[in-house]
Amino acid sequence: xxxxxxNFDHPFQGKVLLRSIDCGNCWSDMMxxxxxxxxxxxxxxxxxxxxxYHILIDWEHxxxxxxxxxxxxxxxxxxVAESTY
Numbered sequence: 001x002x003x004x005x006x007n008f009d010h011p012f013q014g015k016v017l018l019r020s021i022d023c024g025n026c027w028s029d030m031m032x033x034x035x036x037x038x039x040x041x042x043x044x045x046x047x048x049x050x051x052x053y054h055i056l057i058d059w060e061h062x063x064x065x066x067x068x069x070x071x072x073x074x075x076x077x078x079x080v081a082e083s084t085y
Contacts, residue, residue, distance in 0.1 A: 003042040014059025021052040
């Protein structure tokens, strides 16, 4: 299991879109997430195996839309690298 850690100025409620970047392992998933009023929280990602994954998180706060994109590399079930755009 991979955990994405966040610290927001406001509670978070939105969508997490996951997609495998590896052509040999085509996979995608979407989940809803709610920080339940917390500002520091982890988003647990149940990824199907080793490889690289593109993650897009989007949410709305006070009428404005936000998003966060990152790519994670997983090896032996552990996150070994992360690139944020």
